[in-house]
Amino acid sequence: RITLISGRASAENQLYLEYLIQQNKPGLLGAVSTLLGMLDINILTVNSIEEDYRGFLLQCASEEKAHALKVALAKVDSITLTAFRSPTLLDRLALRHGKRITMVDGNPPIYRFIREELGLLVDFLGDTLAEGGNQIIGIRGVPRVGKTEAAISACVCANKKWLLLSSTIIRQTLRTTLLSDEGEDSVFLIDGITSTSRGDGAHWELLSRVMELPTPKIIEHPDIFLRDGRLKIGFDLLIEIRNHPQDDLGIEDIAISFSSFDIS
Secondary structure, eight states: OOOOOTTOOSGGGEEEEEEEESSOOTTHHHHHHHHHHHTTOEEEEEEEETTTEEEEEEEOSOHHHHHHHHHHHHTOTTEEEEEEESOOHHHHHHHHHTSOOEEEOSSSOEEEEEGGGHHHHHHHHHHHHHTOSSOEEEEEEOTTSSHHHHHHHHHHHTTOEEEEEEEOSSSOEEOOOOOTTTTSSEEEEEEHHHHHHHOOHHHHHHHHHHHTSSSOEEEESHHHHHHHOSSOOOOSEEEEEESSTTOOOOGGGSOTTSTTSOOO
16 A cells, blocks of 8 residues: 655655556557646656666655556556555666666575676665664675675765775775774674684674674675674675676685685
């Protein structure tokens, strides 16, 4: 059920409409747009999504007119209605990029990207980080696929301060303490391989304290981090980055030999 508030132009009144084009007839978009106009429903955004789909972000202050639109579109033979709901983050990103994020349901959910989709990943992760809270996010991927770069870019998009607790992006980083102002409104970035292979007791004590802070954490190579066993944590979501969609991303493919990492 979609709740609309009459007379208010707000996020509560927004709808996400999506349909599959069965017959790409000339004037199809114009006909749908005309129907929306006749019902006094405003189009905020419209975009093609992966060639065969078209998505709309709509503003509608009348629940009755929204229902009438849904009924009318269901009777159009040249399209199949695939979504009619309050917009989610994934809906907004699909409209922005013209491409859907691949998601695998589970606990935690897994979101899959390829290297060519780093812009989409940065937008998704940035919007997720902007929500704040004690989120723990894992990022899987082979070396040099853009994991750390995407995480840092997402922090910038979310207007968040980012802190490397362990990393090899420039040189080996292994933090053991925080400054007095570094725990507030920050995103902590942790490299699971660097922490497990080189982190001493002081480093792991810091990681334990950081996990309790009400601020997001991003852990690269989460499987290796968990396998170490020194910290028992649960992930809120996992992100996988591949060079190509068909790449198999197993733990043995993440260079446990450490030879692919500059940790000297």
